[in-house]
Amino acid sequence: MSTWAVPGYTESRELGSGASGRVALAVHEESGLPVAVKYLSESLRTRPGFVRDFRAEARLLGGLRSAHVAGLYEYVEGPDGAAIVMELVEGVSLRALLSRQAPLAPEAALVLLKGSLLGLADAHRIGVVHRDYKPENVLVRPDGTSKLVDFGIAAADGTTAGIAGTPSYMAPEQWTGSPASPAADVYAATATFFECLTGRKPYAGENLAELALQHVDGPIPADAAPEPVRALVRRGLAKAPDQRPAHAGDFVAELEAAAGGAYGADWEERGRGRLAALAALCLLLVPPSSGGPRNSVTDTARTVLTRTPRVLRAWRPGGRSLLVSAAAIAAALLLAYGIDRQAPAFGTPGEAAQALATTSAQPGATGGALPVTAVPDTPAPSAPAPATPSAPAASATPTVPTAGTSAPATASPSAPPTVAAPPTAASSPAEPTTAPPSPDVAVTSVVFGGFRQTGTATATASLTVTTDGTGPVAVTVVWSTAEASGGTGIRDGGADTYRRSGSTQYTIALDHTFQGTGCYWDVRASTQPASADGGASQELLTRRCTLR
Structure with a gap:
């Protein structure tokens, strides 16, 4: 377990823990105010999707003022950890x-x-x-x-x-x-x-x-x-x-x-x-306040x-x-x-190298942002201004x-x-496209929706690709079948590549006729440039299977 602690707080004990992290009781050293510090686990901190989600929770809480919702004091993120400092x-x-x-x-x-x-x-x-x-x-x-x-x-x-x-x-x-x-x-x-x-x-x-x-x-x-x-x-x-x-x-x-x-x-x-x-x-x-962690x-x-x-x-x-x-x-x-x-x-x-703050209240003060301390493994950069919730x-x-x-x-x-939708072993990885990376566009997300069986051997799905610019993007889609979930899948037909440009979001309607006899169908997509979320995949249990 990570021993990293948010600067400016003294941790007294762990209040609870789970697969995604832990919550600790701590005191803000300057004001003496007790707070709850929610830490993202060490294993998830190295996976950008979880870090973005944790950061998004802090941004949301920073913009929410309610007597019926636990408030946020500060969000701190650095190379050694990420934490949300909240009302106890x-x-x-x-x-x-x-x-x-x-x-x-x-x-x-x-x-x-x-x-x-x-x-x-x-x-x-x-x-x-x-x-x-x-x-x-x-x-x-x-x-x-x-x-x-x-x-x-x-x-x-x-x-x-x-x-x-x-x-x-x-x-x-x-x-x-x-x-x-x-x-x-x-x-x-x-x-x-x-x-x-x-x-x-x-x-x-x-x-x-x-x-x-x-x-x-x-x-x-x-x-x-x-x-x-x-x-x-x-x-x-x-x-x-x-x-x-x-x-x-x-x-x-x-x-x-x-x-x-x-x-x-x-x-x-x-x-x-x-x-x-x-x-x-x-x-x-x-x-x-009893000692020792509790789990539910x-x-x-x-x-x-x-x-x-x-x-x-x-x-x-x-x-x-x-x-x-x-x-x-x-x-x-x-x-x-x-x-x-x-x-x-x-x-x-890349933003994990900085300390970010989304502050709604300062412990022990009537307003203003709590000082945010960067904790990099190199000399600390100056902290940015508090982010707008x-x-x-x-x-x-x-x-x-x-x-x-x-x-x-x-x-x-x-x-x-x-x-996420399962990148299972039931299908082969998507073939890389030959389109060169675009220096002026990045793919931020790839999302499947509406993957469903429409006939004994046919299926449809929709794919939404979001980018941060209008440069060219290539999307490769691969279908496969398998006899069991998580088993060795067989590619069903060739890969389909779609090229798009001129917008920041593209929705592609997909349909496929399966030749294989597998009980499970799988569809997966990758992009060039590579998506920040690693692409997407979904698995579907067909009518050929039974459930008990």
Whole structure:
């Protein structure tokens, strides 16, 4: 584990750790203010996609001012590490609280939902969609109020950011990679509200494909909730985004009307009191300042793929179900193999040699940026001016959910909730194109979308290539088939090369007729000049396979 620490802070103990890093309790040496420092892990720091994603989270938090979201003090990045210095939230995660007492009283669940909606509404107002709202990312304070944390996979409203999130809370449109929208956050918040009310998640599929189909087509389980709030559950868990409130703020008025009518004018005071008592009990039993790291694991799901299932439960999806299930299966494959994710493209890997800051408040001061110290292996350059906060761009490659970890009482260093479409061994690497590199253009991202089976041997997909200039770009696409996921693939036909210029984004419609008989189809793309995210690939389970 890296021993690098943010200059100007004294670290006292580790609060939590996960695959993507750790969170430490520290004190700002100049002001004495306690803070939470979220470090990117050493193994991920050398992979530019993760660094860009970490930096994007800091930029987002730097532009978000909300009493319901854990605030950012400073972002520091140097050759030896990257860290986000955040507000230390004294409290416990909603997940920890539910593990000790569930279901909650309706008033307490309503208070949690209202606080979360207000935090999400502040993000939605600046065009940011959280995309990973869940109990692990809500911290309940001793006074019964709550704060939202972990914007690690947030995306700008309307951007196509790929399939990402935590399966049990993902809206139907998230399973198909539709553009990010506030309505998806409303869905996730309502799914968590349902869990608070009933002690269980809305859907409990045995595998990702089943869970995806339940979220997309299953009946809304509103009858399991108390009768006075069933209308809220139906509204927030509506299958179509346009049937839900368009923004979290729109849902608050409906919540207050329903709560006041059913539980009286003092519902909020009673609910906050009950949450405060539960939070105090949890803090008494497991105080957040206790020594040693703690780990908690979010949702996991397991999918078993076979050609000849021992249990005769054939899976023969069609149309919409095929697309959703294919995405879920890809998610399971990525969970199994732990392939890298790609991240929003903010800056270039070369920027890792500098210290960057995105500051919303200085510990112990009323305004201004905290001093940012570069920590290079050569004499320190002068620190740049604080970056202007901005919402994150679309994810460079369609992504899928993974399990994460969270640290009580502070921002969670969750295991990467997203990973990239699989560069599996099921296909041969794309042939390099002969086009010479262009000195005046760089490819920032390559994204596949809509990869689906259209016939017994045909498939379509779309490919979007984004550049930072209008110079010439060559895109090479290779198709392959395989008998098993992760097995040795066979190239299916020759490579196709597309040459584009004159714009900064190109969308290419692709279609292919497969000659091979493999159960799995794979499409991958590379570019010349080489893309900063390494290109893209996707794997599709065809109708020739069964799932159990």
